[in-house]
Amino acid sequence: MLTFTEQDQAYPRKRTAEDRAKDFLEIYERFTTQAGEMQASRCSQCGIPFCQSGCPLKNNIPDWLLLAAEGRMEEAYQVSTATSTLPEVCGRICPQDRLCEGACVIEQSGHGAVTIGSVETFIAETAWDQGWVKPLDAAPETGLSVGIIGSGPAGLAAAERLRERGHKIVVYEREDRAGGLLIYGIPNFKLDKHVVTRRVERLKQGGVEFRLNFEVGKDANLAGLRAKHDAVLIATGTYKARQLTCPGSGGQGLIAALDYLTTSNRLGLGDEVEAFDTGHLNAAGKRVVVIGGGDTAMDCVRTALRQGAKAVTCLYRRDRANMPGSAREVAHAEEEGAVFEWLAAPAAILGDAQHATGVRAQRMRLGLPDPQGRRRPEAIDGQTFDVQADMVIAALGFEAEDLVDQFQAPTLPVSKWGTLKADPFTGATAMDGVFGAGDIVRGASLVVWAIRDGQEAAKAIHNYLIDQSHKAQQSTQLEGVEA
Ligand SMILES: Cc1cc2nc3c(=O)[nH]c(=O)nc-3n(C[C@H](O)[C@H](O)[C@H](O)COP(=O)(O)OP(=O)(O)OC[C@H]3O[C@@H](n4cnc5c(N)ncnc54)[C@H](O)[C@@H]3O)c2cc1C
Ligand code: SF4
Numbered sequence: 001m002l003t004f005t006e007q008d009q010a011y012p013r014k015r016t017a018e019d020r021a022k023d024f025l026e027i028y029e030r031f032t033t034q035a036g037e038m039q040a041s042r043c044s045q046c047g048i049p050f051c052q053s054g055c056p057l058k059n060n061i062p063d064w065l066l067l068a069a070e071g072r073m074e075e076a077y078q079v080s081t082a083t084s085t086l087p088e089v090c091g092r093i094c095p096q097d098r099l100c101e102g103a104c105v106i107e108q109s110g111h112g113a114v115t116i117g118s119v120e121t122f123i124a125e126t127a128w129d130q131g132w133v134k135p136l137d138a139a140p141e142t143g144l145s146v147g148i149i150g151s152g153p154a155g156l157a158a159a160e161r162l163r164e165r166g167h168k169i170v171v172y173e174r175e176d177r178a179g180g181l182l183i184y185g186i187p188n189f190k191l192d193k194h195v196v197t198r199r200v201e202r203l204k205q206g207g208v209e210f211r212l213n214f215e216v217g218k219d220a221n222l223a224g225l226r227a228k229h230d231a232v233l234i235a236t237g238t239y240k241a242r243q244l245t246c247p248g249s250g251g252q253g254l255i256a257a258l259d260y261l262t263t264s265n266r267l268g269l270g271d272e273v274e275a276f277d278t279g280h281l282n283a284a285g286k287r288v289v290v291i292g293g294g295d296t297a298m299d300c301v302r303t304a305l306r307q308g309a310k311a312v313t314c315l316y317r318r319d320r321a322n323m324p325g326s327a328r329e330v331a332h333a334e335e336e337g338a339v340f341e342w343l344a345a346p347a348a349i350l351g352d353a354q355h356a357t358g359v360r361a362q363r364m365r366l367g368l369p370d371p372q373g374r375r376r377p378e379a380i381d382g383q384t385f386d387v388q389a390d391m392v393i394a395a396l397g398f399e400a401e402d403l404v405d406q407f408q409a410p411t412l413p414v415s416k417w418g419t420l421k422a423d424p425f426t427g428a429t430a431m432d433g434v435f436g437a438g439d440i441v442r443g444a445s446l447v448v449w450a451i452r453d454g455q456e457a458a459k460a461i462h463n464y465l466i467d468q469s470h471k472a473q474q475s476t477q478l479e480g481v482e483a
Pocket of ligand 2: 059084099117448
């Protein structure tokens with residue numbers, strides 16, 4: 001260990017931008033055994049591991065780095081999976097620069113962080129290759145059941161941890177495939193779909209039941225599900241796209257980011273999508289403008305480039321340093337040919353009701369910080385410019401849908417933003433036996449937080465179920481005594 005003074009920081013080999021533009025395959029290769037062990041050995045095994053504090057799952061990072069450096073890969077996998085149900089997913093798509101790697105002491109010392117995420121992927125993929133990822137081992141059946149609404153990372157994490165404890169689990173999912181945004185949001189070049197589907201298969205084989213094409217609110221309401229199960233977990237994510245309000249934004253020509261990305265992901269999964277065939281959601285040969293500065297915007301930019309767009313421009317109202325998306329994703333997009341217009345906000349969508357022909361952009365500057373400390377963008381009077389386009393995509397983020405109305409649950413506690421009000425540590429809501437996890441509780445966030453919430457909610461649900469069954473036993477015994 002402690003080789004960081006001799007070994008330079010290295011990521012797995014990245015495919016060239018030219019090569020990447022031709023397909024939707026992941027852009028990083030995997031570490032070779034030698035490179036993975038070498039990079040793991042850079043860890044300084046700090047007494048207080050700051051990387052662990054930077055990880056929402058509190059992964060035992062120094063332990064699995066040490067084991068990997070010593071070539072004890074199976075043990076490294078056991079340690080890594082003890083705290084995470086989807087280590088190979090987080091290793092690929094966590095914004096590590098803002099989490100574990102950002103907190104790494106070696107990064108602070110100027111030597112470049114241990115490439116923790118890449119080593120995490122290397123360990124988990126080796127485990128899959130070697131057959132160390134065992135079938136889900138459920139405890140004896142408890143006879144208690146949990147209904148989970150939503151099969152994104154929060155729902156999948158909770159399903160796994162609750163099934164391990166012997167509870168019957170039914171996952172209700174309105175889409176035709178399980179996985180949530182891991183399947184229909186995040187593109188293949190960041191996360192290949194087989195990485196998700198093999199985890200879903202493992203859960204199915206372990207006894208988790210998936211009811212696909214089942215929309216809570218249409219096929220059942222919340223009260224109906226609660227009556228059917230001993231507890232219910234709501235893990236439905238956030239799907240209401242934030243709307244642009246400038247002139248022209250109501251036209252058909254403005255495309256919602258998730259419609260665009262879902263279409264591309266469906267094509268990758270072998271589905272036929274009419275809106276792609278008609279050209280409406282196909283960027284081939286077009287000049288594309290993407291509005292927004294988060295991960296969703298970057299995914300749209302990079303998808304359009306792979307579909308063969310003639311030019312792709314991203315408009316964002318703040319500057320590069322203040323954008324919400326991962327800096328690494330912006331760098332990838334630039335390498336692949338995207339043009340960024342920083343400090344540019346949409347002032348109008350040009351075109352008619354059916355087609356967008358461009359965006360009029362307002363030049364901005366950064367003013368005083370807002371209460372969260374982010375500098376507010378301010379318009380510079382009289383400075384606008386037009387960007388011509390054949391396709392305009394809005395990627396402004398997501399909010400919660402109206403759960404109370406959708407679930408016909410007037411007493412379901414929601415915040416003023418529409419998110420589910422739940423205890424931040426246990427996910428318990430004020431409704432007896434109803435819990436929440438993931439984006440629907442915290443607002444649009446990250447996969448790693450959804451997994452953390454799902455795992456914590458599973459613990460709380462298990463305790464609730466045991467507590468309820470003790471109470472039921474006691475009251476049966478009392479009835480027996482009284483009789
Ligand atoms: C384009 C895009 C790119 C992203 N990139 C990254 C990234 O690189 N790294 C990262 O960490 N995070 C990323 N995120 C964020 C991340 O995907 C989410 O934070 C995470 O998926 C939230 O997990 P979840 O389980 O709470 O919800 P979701 O993944 O949204 O899953 C919710 C599930 O509930 C289902 N559902 C909703 N309502 C109902 C209902 N009424 N009945 C039945 N089922 C229902 C939905 O169909 C869905 O399958 C990205 C998000 C987007 C949109
Ligand atoms: S889960 Fe994410 S934050 Fe935690 S160690 Fe893995 S890559 Fe880092």
